[in-house]
Amino acid sequence: MAESLNLRAGIGMTSARTRGRMVERLREQGIKDEIVLAAMGAVPRHLFVDQALESRAYEDTALPIGFGQTISNPYTVARMAELARHGEASQGHELGRVLEIGLGCGYQAAVLGRLAREVVSLERIAALVGKTRQRLRELRVNNVKPKHGDGMAGAKDFAPFDAIVIAAAFAEVPHGLLAQLGDGGRLVMPLGNATQTLCVFERQGDQFTERRLEGVKFVPLLPGVA
Template identity: 60%
Template sequence: MTATDASLSLTRARARMVERLRVSGIRDEGVLAAMQSIPRHQFVEEALGTRAYEDTALPLGFQQTISQPFVVARMIELLRAGGRPLGKTLEVGAGCGYQAAVLSKLASDVYAIERIAPLLERAKRNLRPLRLPNVRLKHADGMIGLAAEAPFDTIIVAAAAAAVPKALLDQLAEGGRLVIPVGTADQSLRLIERQPQRYVETKLDAVRFVPLLPGVE
């Protein structure tokens, strides 16, 4: 297979991935367009490149994974709520940088934090060719967020917490939305909306994420 043939094959695989997302219930065309625009195969190990557009999580090393495409699309769709602008966005768990790249197409600014330094460096390398001016990567503890840049209109967490970290709630702007997997053995997505006098939490889909851990390494 020539390089041109390989590139065409990956482009077709990406289009099939987006169509599967649509069939699976993702209705937000902005999210689908963002997923279509980002080459997921550039964010996984070369040996896994042919599997990049399958609807499955793939290993990144460091006991971390790149989330399956449906989960990425579902979480972002929940945050957009029918086209709501994501605005200033905090991503907890940058991993390989893929989700930050997708978010960059829908948010004004993306602050993506990662606690594992070598993984953060990999994310930087992966993102560099895409030249996304509104993405900033930080080495930081996701449990405590990024207070220096708060408040955030949107917060998305790519690891499961036993309970929603108070620091993240505090950093959510009024009217903002946070989506996070919560639980240990049994996990579910939670959508949290900050209203003037309270937080409203909605329990949603069952999911399976790596745990949200404190500290940096």
């Protein structure tokens, strides 16, 4: 894969201008955090999709990555990252350790890796973990730790987290994951079945506040590992 990534790095899709247009679109769509926008502009999304799809990599659309999974559209990645950094009254929070549930192809993890000191990312599909770990290594994304595990259980051994970002929908509020947040931490996730809502839970001591935002559409989180 190292050779193919290097070859693909030479095509026009990698140009700063192409990613710059995506960033401007995100700004027009309401993403305000310039640190998040800079991270989105720095991560080469086309290297996280199959070569046959790379011409569509910077469209604002989800794309298949195999194993019945998708890479989220750029706006959703940026929106969730911005919410992870911002509490209700915060102007932008520096993130230490972040838990991502739903590693997938590693694109969102790579973006979060530019916003946090360390990202622990869980994925239930073993073959996808291996493929993505290799990709992240070749792209020198060194502060993301891909882990094969059950997202419903979280990662207690690495808790507490400044933020938890879930890239699959839970049917119910995951109280076990809320317990893995540090004080002041935020959990960003889609909640629901047929109808899903993007939610943010914020911890202050032993109390949690909840914000329900816009409607979203994610694959459901499945229990266990594969």
